[in-house]
Amino acid sequence: MKTVxxxxxxxxxxQAVGGASVGPRxxxxxxxxxxxxxxxxxxxxxxxxxxxxxxxxxxxxxxxTEGKVYRILLVVNAVDFFTNTMVQRLSGPKxxxxxxxGTDAAWKKIEAEDPDLVIIDSTVDNPRPLISQIxxxxxxSLIAILLISQEGSDPNExxxxxxxxxxxxxxxxxxxxxxxLVEDELTRKEEEEAFFDHEIHFQLQTGEQHVxxxxxxxxxxxxxxxxxxxxxAAVSVAFREAIDNxxxxxxxxxxxxxxxxxxxxxxxxxxxxVEDEGDGFxxxxxxxxxxxxxxxxxxxxxxxxxxxxxxGIMLMLKCLDDLEYNAVGNLIKLTKFVA
Amino acid sequence: xxxIDFKARNVKSPEGVxxxxxxxxxxxxxxxxNQFQTIMDKLVQKGVKNLLLDCTNVKYINSTGLGTLLxxxxxxSSAGGNLIFIRVPSKVMLVMEMLGFNALFNxxxxxxxxxxxxxxxxAKETAEAPAAPVAPVAPIAPVAPIAPLxxxxxxxxxxxxxxxxxxxxxxxxxxxxxxSRCHQKMEIIxxxxxxxxRCAQMCSVDNSGAAQFPxxxxxxxxxxxxxxxxxxxxxxxxxxxxxxxxMGINSQKSDSIRDGIGNLITAMVxxxxxxxxxxxxxxxxxxxxxxxxxxxxxxxxxxxVNSVDTGADEVKVTPHPVKGSVYTLLFxx
Numbered sequence: 009m010k011t012v013x014x015x016x017x018x019x020x021x022x023q024a025v026g027g028a029s030v031g032p033r034x035x036x037x038x039x040x041x042x043x044x045x046x047x048x049x050x051x052x053x054x055x056x057x058x059x060x061x062x063x064x065x066x067x068x069x070x071x072x073t074e075g076k077v078y079r080i081l082l083v084v085n086a087v088d089f090f091t092n093t094m095v096q097r098l099s100g101p102k103x104x105x106x107x108x109x110g111t112d113a114a115w116k117k118i119e120a121e122d123p124d125l126v127i128i129d130s131t132v133d134n135p136r137p138l139i140s141q142i143x144x145x146x147x148x149s150l151i152a153i154l155l156i157s158q159e160g161s162d163p164n165e166x167x168x169x170x171x172x173x174x175x176x177x178x179x180x181x182x183x184x185x186x187x188x189l190v191e192d193e194l195t196r197k198e199e200e201e202a203f204f205d206h207e208i209h210f211q212l213q214t215g216e217q218h219v220x221x222x223x224x225x226x227x228x229x230x231x232x233x234x235x236x237x238x239x240x241a242a243v244s245v246a247f248r249e250a251i252d253n254x255x256x257x258x259x260x261x262x263x264x265x266x267x268x269x270x271x272x273x274x275x276x277x278x279x280x281x282v283e284d285e286g287d288g289f290x291x292x293x294x295x296x297x298x299x300x301x302x303x304x305x306x307x308x309x310x311x312x313x314x315x316x317x318x319x320g321i322m323l324m325l326k327c328l329d330d331l332e333y334n335a336v337g338n339l340i341k342l343t344k345f346v347a
Numbered sequence: 348x349x350x351i352d353f354k355a356r357n358v359k360s361p362e363g364v365x366x367x368x369x370x371x372x373x374x375x376x377x378x379x380x381n382q383f384q385t386i387m388d389k390l391v392q393k394g395v396k397n398l399l400l401d402c403t404n405v406k407y408i409n410s411t412g413l414g415t416l417l418x419x420x421x422x423x424s425s426a427g428g429n430l431i432f433i434r435v436p437s438k439v440m441l442v443m444e445m446l447g448f449n450a451l452f453n454x455x456x457x458x459x460x461x462x463x464x465x466x467x468x469x470a471k472e473t474a475e476a477p478a479a480p481v482a483p484v485a486p487i488a489p490v491a492p493i494a495p496l497x498x499x500x501x502x503x504x505x506x507x508x509x510x511x512x513x514x515x516x517x518x519x520x521x522x523x524x525x526x527s528r529c530h531q532k533m534e535i536i537x538x539x540x541x542x543x544x545r546c547a548q549m550c551s552v553d554n555s556g557a558a559q560f561p562x563x564x565x566x567x568x569x570x571x572x573x574x575x576x577x578x579x580x581x582x583x584x585x586x587x588x589x590x591x592x593x594m595g596i597n598s599q600k601s602d603s604i605r606d607g608i609g610n611l612i613t614a615m616v617x618x619x620x621x622x623x624x625x626x627x628x629x630x631x632x633x634x635x636x637x638x639x640x641x642x643x644x645x646x647x648x649x650x651x652v653n654s655v656d657t658g659a660d661e662v663k664v665t666p667h668p669v670k671g672s673v674y675t676l677l678f679x680x
Contacts, residue, residue, distance in 0.1 A: 216349055216378050220349075236666075238441065238665070241437075241438055241441050242441070242445070245409075245438075245441065245442055245445065248376075248407070248409055249409060249410055252376065252377055252409060252411075256377055302536065303446040303447060303448070304417065304446075304447065304448065304451060304536055304537065305536070305537075307413070307414040307417045307418075308417065308421065308537075310414060311414065311415075311417065311418040311421070316377075316380055316411050316414060316415055317377070317410065317411045317414060318410075318414065319410035319411070319413060319414050319446060320409075320410045320411070322410070322446060323409075323410040323413075323442065323445055323446055326445040326446060327445055
């Protein structure tokens with residue numbers, strides 16, 4: 009439902025009082041009358057940037073002066089009865105819910121309004137590019153995303169490279185369930201904002217094309233970081249080694265195995281974790297060899313044995329400020345300081 | 348399936364040096380390494396002695412690719428030839444530098460520089476020789492003054508690369524070798540061809556540890572350390588001008604180099620060091636084929652070098668390993 013803008017309200021009130029100077033009381037009464045009319049028709053009315061009167065029962069005047077008002081954007085294909093029901097249920101003293109029809113309109117609202125949470129309805133065709141756009145962009149990546157999927161769909165399915173939403177809900181669901189998830193996500197988002205500047209979680213099937221897409225994605229993410237060109241290139245080089253190891257050694261190039269990646273940027277550093285579904289390996293031996301070994305000698309030894317590779321960990325150590333594996337050896341954490 | 352594209356052609360320099368240039372397009376990594384090795388093996392089998400790998404269109408080289416490149420550097424070297432890299436993109440160079448392979452590889456910006464190097468290293472004879480067997484090369488005399496390069500003379504005055512199978516007087520690596528040009532001490536980890544990390548002078552070390560340097564027509568670099576006061580900026584500026592003139596750079600450009608170096612050092616000592624004469628500033632001026640390169644170390648609070656009128660064709664700022672920055676200026680010929 010379209011929100012009645014402040015300018016439209018002013019025009020209506022001006023017309024209602026006949027454009028004459030009728031005094032503040034008459035003007036205010038006319039304004040209240042106009043607002044009532046719109047609310048009765050189910051139309052929200054914007055009184056100021058942070059004050060919108062919602063047509064739901066129980067009211068909802070969101071006042072910025074009374075603490076934070078969370079902005080929620082509901083993305084649908086077209087407004088219908090269920091959209092209005094969700095808007096009414098989610099609206100409250102601390103929430104301002106807006107609706108966008110289609111992903112293009114949604115991105116424009118995201119850029120203009122900077123919402124805290126985006127709920128993408130199951131009626132939206134192909135929501136993945138919007139999720140990627142939100143999460144890849146430094147200024148919007150911390151916006152929480154809740155994806156509603158159609159009945160029977162598997163929210164954990166990964167095809168190609170998938171930028172992950174923060175939460176998902178499969179139809180049918182109870183509205184209370186949705187409200188609970190929204191509250192959790194808004195709390196989580198607020199907590200994470202205190203720590204991170206950029207956060208993105210993505211998963212990919214093991215395959216050359218998808219690995220190359222992941223390399224390109226990391227390059228785009230790092231390009232947004234304020235650090236030297238050499239530093240950016242070093243992160244990309246190290247990531248290439250890590251994901252190549254995950255695909256070849258961890259997942260044995262099996263396409264049904266998933267590589268899971270989390271990219272985090274805070275004030276001090278870029279941190280990337282790369283996790284595969286393999287059995288891991290003796291990381292201590294390889295990392296020690298990488299720290300203490302001579303790259304040229306190691307390469308020659310490998311070449312003489314008729315084998316290739318063996319320099320990946322050494323190269324990552326040179327590129328990064330810190331490199332850690334989990335105990336199993338199927339998750340690597342790459343750290344590079346920004347300054 | 349990722350693929351790599353190779354286009355090979357033969358080249359011959361005016362001095363008679365012949366080589367094969369292979370233009371490589373794609374990434375050299377785990378997905379393409381088998382294809383890359385197959386093509387390289389074919390070139391070796393065909394008897395190619397000197398291969399110039401044109402990396403203009405190499406998108407990326409990962410650690411697997413790098414290790415394999417070393418294998419072929421060794422393969423060509425063992426056969427008395429050379430594998431040389433030209434037009435290496437910065438992304439690829441970074442990977443080489445991270446593992447220190449750039450000191451081991453022969454890397455040139457352009458094809459003609461690589462051919463000139465081959466000429467200086469006596470490659471004409473090896474390039475034109477039959478594919479196999481390679482005639483043994485006489486033991487090299489200990490490092491001796493090398494006569495200026497005269498293209499049509501026999502290679503007695505040029506660098507000779509000892510084939511690895513000549514194992515007499517083996518030495519225990521690493522060894523320390525002093526650069527003939529800038530006198531920088533270099534740690535050499537094994538026999539092969541190297542490039543001085545400071546002045547880019549080429550160096551060939553054999554199994555006995557003997558080092559040979561090619562003749563050079565460039566004047567020696569100038570290295571000075573001055574108190575951080577503007578009074579000394581003019582001295583360094585005059586040195587830079589003198590060096591530029593000695594290199595054959597025209598007077599207008601030499602004047603511009605003098606002014607640019609002078610402006611930078613003045614700005615640096617005034618802003619970064621606040622004119623503190625107890626601090627010192629290190630400056631290295633290196634003549635190269637591309638022009639005069641200046642490396643100025645700023646251990647002070649730093650300046651925005653791009654805001655200074657240096658007149659340089661390229662300005663690069665890199666972190667100093669200990670403190671501050673290194674400002675690298677290139678004044679093209």
